[in-house]
Amino acid sequence: MTLRETNIDFIQNVNQQFIDSLPKDEDKSWEQVFDDTGYLINFKHKDDGRLLYPTSLDEHENAVLNAFIGCPSRLLMNDYRFLLEDDAPTKAPILEKLSKSNPASLNLEDIHDINEDIEPSWAMVEIGNYLRENKLQLSQAGIHSEGCALVILGLGSGRCIPHLIQYLKPSALFIVEPDIDILSYSLDTLDYSELIPQFTGTSKAFDFVVAPTPQSAVNQIRSLLTVRNLFLIDGMFTFQSFDTPFFNLTKKLLHSSETLNPINYLGYFIDELHMTMNAVVNYKHLKPKVFNSTKVESNDKHAVICASGPSLASDLEMIKNNREKYAVISCYSTIAKLLDSGIVPDYHCDLERHNDHLLLLDKGIDSETLKDVTLCCSSTCDPRLLGMYKECISINRGALTPSVIFSESNDIIPNEGPDVATFAILSAIFLGFRTLHLFGVDLGTADRSQCRLPGVLDIDRRVYNIPARGNQGKTVFTGQLLIDNRLAIEQNISLYKGHFPDLKVLNYSDGVYINGAIPTKPSEFPSIIKSAPSFSGLSHKFVPYSETHVNNSWEVADLRMRSFTYIENLRTIKNDPFLMDNLYKVSDLSNAAGKSYQDQIPIRFYRGSMFRTWIMLVGVYNRLVCEDHEREAFEEFSKKILNDILDSFQNLTFEMIDYVETIDSVDDFAMESKLFRSDPDSKPLVMSASVAA
Numbered sequence: 001m002t003l004r005e006t007n008i009d010f011i012q013n014v015n016q017q018f019i020d021s022l023p024k025d026e027d028k029s030w031e032q033v034f035d036d037t038g039y040l041i042n043f044k045h046k047d048d049g050r051l052l053y054p055t056s057l058d059e060h061e062n063a064v065l066n067a068f069i070g071c072p073s074r075l076l077m078n079d080y081r082f083l084l085e086d087d088a089p090t091k092a093p094i095l096e097k098l099s100k101s102n103p104a105s106l107n108l109e110d111i112h113d114i115n116e117d118i119e120p121s122w123a124m125v126e127i128g129n130y131l132r133e134n135k136l137q138l139s140q141a142g143i144h145s146e147g148c149a150l151v152i153l154g155l156g157s158g159r160c161i162p163h164l165i166q167y168l169k170p171s172a173l174f175i176v177e178p179d180i181d182i183l184s185y186s187l188d189t190l191d192y193s194e195l196i197p198q199f200t201g202t203s204k205a206f207d208f209v210v211a212p213t214p215q216s217a218v219n220q221i222r223s224l225l226t227v228r229n230l231f232l233i234d235g236m237f238t239f240q241s242f243d244t245p246f247f248n249l250t251k252k253l254l255h256s257s258e259t260l261n262p263i264n265y266l267g268y269f270i271d272e273l274h275m276t277m278n279a280v281v282n283y284k285h286l287k288p289k290v291f292n293s294t295k296v297e298s299n300d301k302h303a304v305i306c307a308s309g310p311s312l313a314s315d316l317e318m319i320k321n322n323r324e325k326y327a328v329i330s331c332y333s334t335i336a337k338l339l340d341s342g343i344v345p346d347y348h349c350d351l352e353r354h355n356d357h358l359l360l361l362d363k364g365i366d367s368e369t370l371k372d373v374t375l376c377c378s379s380t381c382d383p384r385l386l387g388m389y390k391e392c393i394s395i396n397r398g399a400l401t402p403s404v405i406f407s408e409s410n411d412i413i414p415n416e417g418p419d420v421a422t423f424a425i426l427s428a429i430f431l432g433f434r435t436l437h438l439f440g441v442d443l444g445t446a447d448r449s450q451c452r453l454p455g456v457l458d459i460d461r462r463v464y465n466i467p468a469r470g471n472q473g474k475t476v477f478t479g480q481l482l483i484d485n486r487l488a489i490e491q492n493i494s495l496y497k498g499h500f501p502d503l504k505v506l507n508y509s510d511g512v513y514i515n516g517a518i519p520t521k522p523s524e525f526p527s528i529i530k531s532a533p534s535f536s537g538l539s540h541k542f543v544p545y546s547e548t549h550v551n552n553s554w555e556v557a558d559l560r561m562r563s564f565t566y567i568e569n570l571r572t573i574k575n576d577p578f579l580m581d582n583l584y585k586v587s588d589l590s591n592a593a594g595k596s597y598q599d600q601i602p603i604r605f606y607r608g609s610m611f612r613t614w615i616m617l618v619g620v621y622n623r624l625v626c627e628d629h630e631r632e633a634f635e636e637f638s639k640k641i642l643n644d645i646l647d648s649f650q651n652l653t654f655e656m657i658d659y660v661e662t663i664d665s666v667d668d669f670a671m672e673s674k675l676f677r678s679d680p681d682s683k684p685l686v687m688s689a690s691v692a693a
Contacts, residue, residue, distance in 0.1 A: 003188060010193040018208070021180070028181040032188075040157060040189060043182065052182070052242075057157055061241070065160045068239055069167060074141060075236040075255045080620050081138050083128035090129060092122040102126075103648035108655045113382075117268035119645045120612040127620055130637055136630060142622030145237065147171045147580055149205075151221060153250055154241030155182055158190035165198065168237055172205040174224060176217050178246060180210055214249040222259055258480065266590065266608035269649060272401050273605070273656055275380035279402030280554065280660040281669055282383050287544040288392035290379075291430050292411045295541040298500060302326040302532045303433035306345070307421040308334045308453045309442025311510045315522050316341045319439065325529045326437070327538070329376075329428055332420040334440065337453055344369060346537075347431070349424040350377045350385065351397070351417060376427040379406070383666045393542050395423070401604045404597045405557045406545065415492055419485045422492065425505070429496050431538060435504045437525065442511025443486045444468060444478030469513040472521070478512050490515045557601055563653045566602035567646050570610065574642040577614070578621050578635065586614055606649055613645055 001009070012019045030052065033042040043052035053060040082088060095101070095118070098110050103119050111118070131138070150170035152161065155177040165173070173195075177183045199206035207224055211217035225236075238254060240247050282288055304319060304326045306312055312334070319328065320343050330338050330345040332352065338345055348370075375389035378397055386392045396403035396412045403412050413430070416423045421441050428436050445451045448464050463479045470476040478486075493516035497503045507517035508525060520528070569589065573582045590607035592600040617638045624631055663669060 003191060007187040007190075007192045010196070014196065022184045022187075023180060028184065030179070030181045030185070032185060043185065052156065057159075061156060061160050064239075064241055065163055068164075072145075072168075073238045073240070073251070073255075075238065075259065076141055078616070078619055079140050080127075080616075080623060081140065083124070083131055083620070084136075084138060088128045088132070089125050092118070092125045094118055095122060102644045104644045104651065106648060106652060108652060108659060111270055111273075111652065113274070114270060116270065117609055117612070118270055119609040119648060120268075120616065123613045123616060123641050123645065126641060127616065130634070131620070134630065134633070136634070137625040138620065138623040139625055140623070142619065144622055145169060147583065149174065149225065149236040151236065151238045151254065152176060152241065153238060153247040154244070155186050156241050158186045160239070160241070161190060161195065164239055165195075170237070171199070172224075173199050174205075174207050174209055174221050176209040176211070176221070176247075176250060178211060178217070183208065183210065214246055214253055217250050218253040218259075221254060222261070225259070266611060267399070267604065268612075269606055269609040269652075272608075273652055275378075276401050276405070276559075276605070277656050277660055278382055279379040279406065281663070281666060282379055282381070282386055282394065283406060283545055283550045284547075284554075284660070285663075285666045286383060286386045286392065287547075288377075288379070288386060288394040289540075289542040289544050290411050291376075291393055291395050291413055291427075291542060292408075293413070293430070295543075296430050297432050297541060298434055298502075299432040299538065300435075300533055301433055301535050301538070302435045302437065302529060303329055303428040303431075304437045304439060305329045305331065305421070305424045305428060305441065306334050306338060306343075307331040307424070307438070307440040307442070308337070309440040309509060309511050310445060310447070310450045310453050311442050311508075312337075312440030312453050315439050315508065315525075316343065318522065318525060319343060322526060322529050324534055325532045327428075327431075327433065327535050329424050331424045331440075334453065339369065345373055346535075347374050347376055347427065348389065349420050349427055350375065350381055351420050351423055352378075352381065376423070376431075379403070383669050387666060393427075393540070395427075399604070401601060404600050404604060405559075406550065406553045407597075408545070408549065415488050415495075417485075418481065418488065422485055422488045425489060426492055429492075429500070429503065431540060434500060434502045435532070436506070437529075438505065438507045438509060438514075438517060439522075440509065441489075441507065441514070442476075442509045443482045443489075443514070444476045444512040446470065446472075446474065446476045446510045448477050470510065471507050471513045471517075471519045472510045473519075474510075476511055482512070486512055486514055489517075493517060557598065559601060560654065560657055562598070562602045563605065564650070566606065567650050570606075570646055571643070574639055574646070577638050577642060578618060583614075583618065586611065605653070610645070610649075613642070617641065 008019055029047065030043045030045055032040055033044050033051070035041050041056050041058070044050070045052075094114060094116055095103070095106075098106070100106055100110065103122055106118070130136075146169040148168060148170045149172040150164060150168055152164075152173070152175045155175050161173075196206055198204070205224060207220075209217050209220045211220055236254075236259070238251050240251055302325065306319070306328060308331060316337075320341060323343070327346040328338070328343060329347040329349060332350050335345060335348050370388045371390050373389050375386060375392045377386070377392060377394055378400075379394040379402055380397070380400060395416060396407045397416055398412050398414045413426060416426055421443075425436060425438075440453060445464055451462070451464055462481055464477040466478050466480065466483065467475050468478045468483070493503070493505055493514070497516070505514075505517040506520040506528070507514055508520050508522045513519065566589070570586075573585050576582055589603065590611040592603045592607070595603070621631070621634060621638065624634060626634075
């Protein structure tokens with residue numbers, strides 16, 4: 001059998017679809033070029049005769065390979081040398097405020113309403129203290145590449161790949177090749193029957209990325225990395241075979257902090273703890289109605305959605321003057337400004353689990369005003385928030401522990417965030433409105449000196465550093481988080497227009513253009529709304545969960561035992577915290593994909609805080625410039641750090657479970673609301689990207 005026949009015979013048993021997608025020889029744009037001995041030396045394009053390799057195949061690939069080995073291109077998760085600096089933090093701010101020494105000493109009252117990933121923040125401070133006290137030094141990059149991810153940008157003949165594998169010892173191999181013809185020809189030059197088995201197994205990954213654009217290629221790689229976060233622990237190597245605009249941009253996008261978002265977006269323990277506590281109390285005692293996609297009833301009414309972009313300020317009086325023609329839906333922090341302007345919304349949307357609504361009362365808002373308002377919110381919102389409104393319709397958010405515990409069929413609503421404006425648009429659609437008017441959904445700003453509507457409740461920490469197409473035809477400024485929100489809104493508009501062809505979304509903002517929403521000038525609003533039917537309220541078919549369902553779901557979740565088992569597994573692994581096989585286990589324990597809902601419960605609870613702490617310790621360990629006995633001492637120190645964090649997980653989880661199972665009503669939910677956050681100028685602990693040789 002030829003090498004090509006061997007490859008086809010092997011691959012079709014693994015992925016028949018891939019073999020079926022390969023073009024026939026006569027349909028290929030490229031043809032192979034051989035020397036007099038029949039040895040492949042290049043590829044030539046059939047249309048214009050250009051050569052794939054500027055010199056010969058071997059000469060080019062050897063030059064690129066030698067250049068890479070001399071100076072590998074590597075995306076690092078973090079450069080931890082900042083921990084050695086004299087001005088590095090010596091105490092974790094939240095623990096210092098609480099007069100506590102480590103997370104294991106915290107109780108439920110201590111952490112109530114705190115919105116911070118405490119465990120990794122504390123670990124970072126302790127690691128820095130240890131390094132400075134012991135006068136240890138760190139290199140910029142880890143000293144090992146074993147277990148890394150290797151991305152090949154441009155396959156060519158593929159003859160470089162075995163050398164790269166031998167040199168780096170990766171556990172994941174992603175081959176980016178936008179030209180299916182070149183990919184097909186690699187069956188003649190690369191032995192996939194030997195290559196693919198090296199990347200088969202629970203701790204391995206192998207994938208072809210055939211994408212038409214650099215952004216789509218990077219999106220596919222990031223998606224693959226989400227499944228196995230371990231591959232990012234100590235660097236992703238990128239081997240670029242060809243100097244082309246496609247591969248240059250792909251590498252630039254890949255070597256950015258956005259690639260690390262799968263780790264930064266894993267959630268964190270204190271947040272999951274609060275959200276689960278709130279959802280249990282809400283479902284047991286307040287019994288909110290639950291959005292369900294099978295109970296949506298369309299109507300001919302109009303809805304005005306008010307978000308907190310600065311463009312809303314000039315439209316408030318107009319919205320107030322035409323009030324009888326539509327429902328007003330406010331987004332989170334916007335409600336304070338609406339009430340100050342004499343506009344009482346019909347619906348208010350909130351996704352946050354901490355009780356920022358107390359700021360409304362601090363501002364002197366009469367709580368009776370809110371009794372005329374229906375709250376649309378996450379099941380994880382503070383129970384005292386739900387009790388302030390006329391009624392509540394809750395949503396099960398797709399990625400959260402409570403949704404895994406309590407959801408029934410058709411009641412997890414995907415793509416509901418990341419910001420409340422996205423949720424408000426979904427709420428309007430599920431309430432049956434088919435004409436939506438967006439005000440203040442700016443997702444950016446036309447004037448960077450004014451990025452937020454004056455008079456809203458929260459602090460805006462967004463960065464507006466990306467120019468973008470404006471809704472009213474002029475360039476505006478936005479940031480990556482707001483771009484993510486825009487994409488979510490666009491996906492939802494596209495999805496639900498498929499379900500409801502009469503859905504119409506008009507955008508009056510001077511902020512970012514939203515595909516699928518019609519750019520409309522605010523001056524056109526009165527004439528558009530003139531023909532709308534009057535609005536005097538809606539009925540809907542959403543109902544609460546039954547008491548039996550709530551109690552049975554909580555019992556089946558068995559959070560005590562599942563959490564205890566999960567934490568005990570981690571305690572065993574932490575006894576040898578840097579062993580590669582154990583790191584694979586840590587990766588698996590942080591990955592909920594493909595697992596049953598019940599098995600996902602403890603994973604979602606602990607994965608973010610646990611994984612970020614572990615990879616920080618691994619990253620520092622791999623960068624230590626020290627003697628063997630100093631490395632061994634750091635390993636013992638790391639075990640203690642992990643043990644204290646696991647104690648914190650267990651103590652607070654059990655205390656939360658005990659608490660929600662013993663209170664008899666929401667009136668017993670009386671922990672002090674501290675409402676203090678990190679200092680406004682402080683930065684949250686996130687994984688940052690750098691590139692190093």
